[in-house]
Amino acid sequence: MEGLFSKPNQITYIRILLIPIFVIFLLTEMPYRDYIAAFIFILLSLSDAFDGYIARKKNQITRTGKIIDPIADKLLISAALIFLVGRIQLWMAVVIIARELVITAARIIFLPKKVVIGASKLGKIKTISQIIAIVAVILNAPLNWWLMLIAVIITIISGLDYIIKIGKLIGENFLNIPNVITTFRLLLIPLFIINLIKLNLNFALAVLAIFVLSDKLDGIWARAANQITKFGRVYDGFVDFLLIVSSLIVFYMIGFLEFFWILIFAAPSIILTITKLSHYRKLKEATSSALGKIVVGISYAVVIAIIIDFAYKFEILVLVAILACIYMIAEVHKSFRLNKLKPRFS
Numbered sequence: 001m002e003g004l005f006s007k008p009n010q011i012t013y014i015r016i017l018l019i020p021i022f023v024i025f026l027l028t029e030m031p032y033r034d035y036i037a038a039f040i041f042i043l044l045s046l047s048d049a050f051d052g053y054i055a056r057k058k059n060q061i062t063r064t065g066k067i068i069d070p071i072a073d074k075l076l077i078s079a080a081l082i083f084l085v086g087r088i089q090l091w092m093a094v095v096i097i098a099r100e101l102v103i104t105a106a107r108i109i110f111l112p113k114k115v116v117i118g119a120s121k122l123g124k125i126k127t128i129s130q131i132i133a134i135v136a137v138i139l140n141a142p143l144n145w146w147l148m149l150i151a152v153i154i155t156i157i158s159g160l161d162y163i164i165k166i167g168k169l170i171g172e173n174f175l176n177i178p179n180v181i182t183t184f185r186l187l188l189i190p191l192f193i194i195n196l197i198k199l200n201l202n203f204a205l206a207v208l209a210i211f212v213l214s215d216k217l218d219g220i221w222a223r224a225a226n227q228i229t230k231f232g233r234v235y236d237g238f239v240d241f242l243l244i245v246s247s248l249i250v251f252y253m254i255g256f257l258e259f260f261w262i263l264i265f266a267a268p269s270i271i272l273t274i275t276k277l278s279h280y281r282k283l284k285e286a287t288s289s290a291l292g293k294i295v296v297g298i299s300y301a302v303v304i305a306i307i308i309d310f311a312y313k314f315e316i317l318v319l320v321a322i323l324a325c326i327y328m329i330a331e332v333h334k335s336f337r338l339n340k341l342k343p344r345f346s
Contacts, residue, residue, distance in 0.1 A: 011047055012048075012068050012069050012072045013068075014047075015044050015047050015048065015072050015076070016072050016075060018040070018044055019044070019075055019076055019079050021040060022037060022040045022041055022044060022076070022079070022080070023079055023083055025037040025040060026080070026083050026084070026138070027083060034138050034139055034140070035139070037138055038135050038138045038139050041076070041080060041131075041134065041135060041138065042131075042135060044076055045076070045131045048069065048072070048073060048127075070103075070123070071104060073127055074100040074103075074104055077096065077100065077127070077130050077131075077134070078096075078097050078100055080134045080138075081093040081096055081097055081134070082097070082190075082193075082194065082197070084134070084137055084138070085194055085198075087137050087138075087140075088137055088148060089145075089148075090191070090194065092148055092149070092152050093190065093194070094187060094190045094191050094194070095152050095155065095156065095187070096130065096151070096152060096155050097190040098183075098186055098187040098189070098190055099155050099156065099158070099159040101186055101189065101190070101242065102159060102162075102163075102183060102186055103159065103162050122154075122157070122158045122161050123158050123161075123162070125154060125158070126151070126154045126155050126157075126158040129147075129150055129151040129154045129155075130151045130155065132147060132151070133147040133148040133150070133151040134148075136148075176222075176225075176227045176229070176232075177218075177221050177225065177227065178218040178219070178221050178222035178225075178227050178228075178232055178236075179218075179229075179232050179235060181214055181217055181218035181221065182218050182232065182235050182236050182239055184214060185211050185214050185215060185218075185239050185243075186239050186242075188207050188210060188211045188214075189211075189239070189242060189243050189246065191207050192204055192207040192208055192211065192243070192247075193246055193247075193250055195207065196247070196250045196251075196254065196307075197250060197253070197254065199254065201307050201308075204307060205304065205307055205308070208300075208303065208304065208307075211243065212300055215236075215240070218236065219236075237292075240296050240299075243303075244296070244299045244300075244303065245265075247303045247306075248261065248262055248265060249262065251306055256306050256307075257306060261317060264321050265320075265321065265324065268321075268324040268325050268327070268328040271328050271332065291323070291326070291327050291330060292327055292331075294323065295320065295323050295324055295327050298316065298319065298320050298323065299320055301316060302316050302317055302320050
């Protein structure tokens, strides 16, 4: 990929790697921890402007940089919001993180089509407002609640601006009911994850139940209203994938699952993602199958089984792992066969 290891991109990579250091200082019980955490957060935020300055001065603005730089910002902001829940109202954190997930999903989806959704001026204003608000919360500064409220409002406006741009790029009716329901499901993921981390398991189960039911609802509506779109299929699949993968990671973090299981599911997940992106890039189609839906359905069952500590949860995990591998092989074979039968679009 173009300019993968250019100097500005190297700074962005370092910024991503230093995010855990910020989180450690934010959580560590030590004198002046808030001041140190705020200093690191400001330093990481300023490095965003620094790598942008170098990219412009040395003419090293690349497609890679346009993709990873906003993602680095979102990782930093999301990490801060997640670990500041308690000082920040939960709904504020959920709204901001969900908006970032939607835009990140769009960037990933459009990456195979060589369409880069770069950061807009409104998006940069949004980021600045979030940085100011988060620093104010860390330092418990006066009016920090109002600063966070302003950041949330600008975040929502910026998200709507991106949605309009996405609709123009894909030439499809993005603002239809099924995609709105899918976006609602995406909004539920941060709420679900935060409650898992805080071990509010009953509330997490309630959120998961709404998530699963709304998944069925958007599919029924899409078929009944003839609003099935290529983007909608990819978007819906991405949201399912995001919930399942993030759940497994959090289960490991809170001690509900061994790292062994993460490794088992990592390989088929990565290969499936690469296969589907390759297929979408070459044939401009989003693949789906009955087996894939079965895997997703049983994966939901696994998440529920782990939360309620079901006696046969590991047997279900093994079943999902086997089906995921079968699904992976089937998708790779189908992609290879279709790539030979259909011409590649320019």
